[in-house]
Amino acid sequence: MSAQAPARVESSGRGSGTWMVVPALALLVLFFALPYLSILTMSLREASTRAVYADGFTIAHYTTALGDGFIWGILGRTLMIGTIVTVLALLLGYPVAYHLARSRSRWTSLLYIFVLSPLLVGLVVRTFAWMIILSNNGVANQALRGLGLIDFPLQLMNNTLGVTIALTHVFLPFIILPLLGNLQAISPDLAMASRSLGASRLRTFLKVTLPLSLPGIQAGTILVFVLSISAYVTPAMLGGSGGRTMSVLVVQYLIDSFRWPAGAALAIIMASVAIIFVSLYLRLTARAMRRLP
Amino acid sequence: MSSVDKTIWDRLFLVLVGAIYIFLMFPIVLVMLLSFNSGEFLAFPLEGFSLRWFESLFSNKRFLDATLYSVRIAAISTIVNGVIGTLAAIYVARHARTGARNWLRVLMTGPLLVPEILTAIALLFFFYEIGVGTDYSIGIQIGHIVVTFPYVFLNVSSALFNFDRSQEEAARSLGAGPWMVFRRVTLPAIKPGIITGCLFCFVISFDIFNISLLLKSLGNNTLPLELFDYLRFNFDPTAAAIASLSIFLTFAAILIIDRTVGLRSLRF
Numbered sequence: 001m002s003a004q005a006p007a008r009v010e011s012s013g014r015g016s017g018t019w020m021v022v023p024a025l026a027l028l029v030l031f032f033a034l035p036y037l038s039i040l041t042m043s044l045r046e047a048s049t050r051a052v053y054a055d056g057f058t059i060a061h062y063t064t065a066l067g068d069g070f071i072w073g074i075l076g077r078t079l080m081i082g083t084i085v086t087v088l089a090l091l092l093g094y095p096v097a098y099h100l101a102r103s104r105s106r107w108t109s110l111l112y113i114f115v116l117s118p119l120l121v122g123l124v125v126r127t128f129a130w131m132i133i134l135s136n137n138g139v140a141n142q143a144l145r146g147l148g149l150i151d152f153p154l155q156l157m158n159n160t161l162g163v164t165i166a167l168t169h170v171f172l173p174f175i176i177l178p179l180l181g182n183l184q185a186i187s188p189d190l191a192m193a194s195r196s197l198g199a200s201r202l203r204t205f206l207k208v209t210l211p212l213s214l215p216g217i218q219a220g221t222i223l224v225f226v227l228s229i230s231a232y233v234t235p236a237m238l239g240g241s242g243g244r245t246m247s248v249l250v251v252q253y254l255i256d257s258f259r260w261p262a263g264a265a266l267a268i269i270m271a272s273v274a275i276i277f278v279s280l281y282l283r284l285t286a287r288a289m290r291r292l293p
Numbered sequence: 294m295s296s297v298d299k300t301i302w303d304r305l306f307l308v309l310v311g312a313i314y315i316f317l318m319f320p321i322v323l324v325m326l327l328s329f330n331s332g333e334f335l336a337f338p339l340e341g342f343s344l345r346w347f348e349s350l351f352s353n354k355r356f357l358d359a360t361l362y363s364v365r366i367a368a369i370s371t372i373v374n375g376v377i378g379t380l381a382a383i384y385v386a387r388h389a390r391t392g393a394r395n396w397l398r399v400l401m402t403g404p405l406l407v408p409e410i411l412t413a414i415a416l417l418f419f420f421y422e423i424g425v426g427t428d429y430s431i432g433i434q435i436g437h438i439v440v441t442f443p444y445v446f447l448n449v450s451s452a453l454f455n456f457d458r459s460q461e462e463a464a465r466s467l468g469a470g471p472w473m474v475f476r477r478v479t480l481p482a483i484k485p486g487i488i489t490g491c492l493f494c495f496v497i498s499f500d501i502f503n504i505s506l507l508l509k510s511l512g513n514n515t516l517p518l519e520l521f522d523y524l525r526f527n528f529d530p531t532a533a534a535i536a537s538l539s540i541f542l543t544f545a546a547i548l549i550i551d552r553t554v555g556l557r558s559l560r561f
Binding site: 017018020021023024025027028029031032033034035036038039042052092095096099111114115117118119120121122123124125126128129130131132133137138139142169172173181185201223226229230232233237247250251254255260263264267270271274275278 | 377407410451499520524536
């Protein structure tokens with residue numbers, strides 16, 4: 001820590017710790033920011049039949065992709081899945097986070113494990129579990145047939161439905177944890193004060209707890225949205241062709257058909273749409289939070 | 294509101310929350326049950342207790358190699374990010390000028406804000422352009438470090454944000470030097486954030502798929518890739534045995550964390 005000594009001599013104080021950020025900055029500029037330029041340049045390369053790309057430049061990949069109804073359909077489906085999964089995860093995750101934040105029981109640690117373990121088990125394994133449940137001879141169809149509710153198996157996977165159910169489960173912990181941190185930080189005295197001043201439980205929740213937990217909701221929903229529109233494993237394993245999303249399509253372009261420039265253009269389109277969505281959402285929620293008393 | 298109403302609402306709420314907990318755990322419990330089932334197929338009814346699928350797993354050298362490879366990559370990512378992520382978080386929270394702070398935050402959380410699959414694609418093209426290609430493990434290792442970096446940065450930043458700075462100032466005014474203040478005041482206060490960040494870093498690195506799919510070098514599969522490949526052609530309980538094993542390991546890790554820093558310290 002010899003760098004600390006000269007740092008103290010400098011009287012400016014603020015700029016003194018620059019060395020601390022240098023390794024992280026180098027990592028992220030060199031291997032994160034710079035490579036993104038490669039997608040851009042790759043998307044402008046000409047296609048080639050002999051190599052993954054040719055040397056000339058063209059914007060043909062964008063015009064082709066944007067004029068293709070098939071690709072618009074997949075983009076729309078991806079955004080729809082992302083939105084539904086985010087809403088479902090919030091609706092299912094909020095009660096759990098609320099319960100966990102209030103829980104004083106000695107079983108609380110066990111409940112934490114319930115919330116955490118799906119997160120730690122691994123995406124491929126969890127999606128595999130959903131294949132066991134949702135396939136035509138799977139547990140869900142077996143149960144429904146056993147109860148006499150259906151005669152023929154329902155199509156629960158290889159479509160959007162299966163992908164949505166599995167993604168909601170897969171990313172649920174990602175909304176519970178930020179919310180939990182947020183709800184734990186809210187002093188229980190505030191809710192108590194509201195109750196003792198005569199507000200009902202519902203009113204206390206709507207006027208005190210919910211507004212104070214908006215930062216947690218914002219963080220969690222963005223996380224889940226970005227994770228679910230970019231998910232590859234779950235739609236690749238459960239989606240079939242009826243539940244194909246942008247990520248699956250892009251990987252097909254890159255790995256199966258070696259159309260790197262066209263795949264890069266699709267990736268750029270997907271990224272732009274994601275950025276627009278998230279920044280619009282950030283602006284909207286920031287305005288909503290500012291309007292709070 | 295009368296006390297009778299209260300209990301009804303409480304019970305309804307508990308039923309709802311209980312159902313969600315069951316939804317969370319159901320697939321995992323199911324996989325575990327089926328991994329101990331002696332039957333040939335991944336289906337009910339259960340036929341009997343058996344360890345045959347675990348035997349089949351442990352006799353599979355590819356799965357063992359893949360597990361070791363995944364552990365190695367996750368461990369290196371965790372160590373690297375534990376150091377540079379913590380330092381960067383302290384710099385951004387304590388030293389950066391207000392103008393620089395915002396764009397630094399965006400850059401540092403960037404890998405989390407953009408889809409992982411895009412970062413994988415970007416790195417694939419980049420390594421190809423600079424001539425490294427995917428011939429070595431260094432490509433996949435750098436990919437893992439980049440993608441898991443924000444988990445350490447965010448957790449340490451959040452710990453720093455919640456930590457009352459006046460404690461540092463008090464230590465300074467009592468004559469402690471910057472290094473002493475860091476070691477005796479700041480570091481103990483942000484330790485839960487560092488541990489949580491590193492835990493997440495390790496687990497996410499162990500789990501991520503897209504980076505590994507696109508950047509893997511020939512013949513080196515991580516565990517998720519190996520399992521994915523396996524499931525393409527086999528839909529048998531050996532895969533469930535892998536799942537069970539990873540669940541046991543997870544529970545062990547959680548217990549250790551609960552005993553050392555406490556699960557309640559988890560923050561985002």
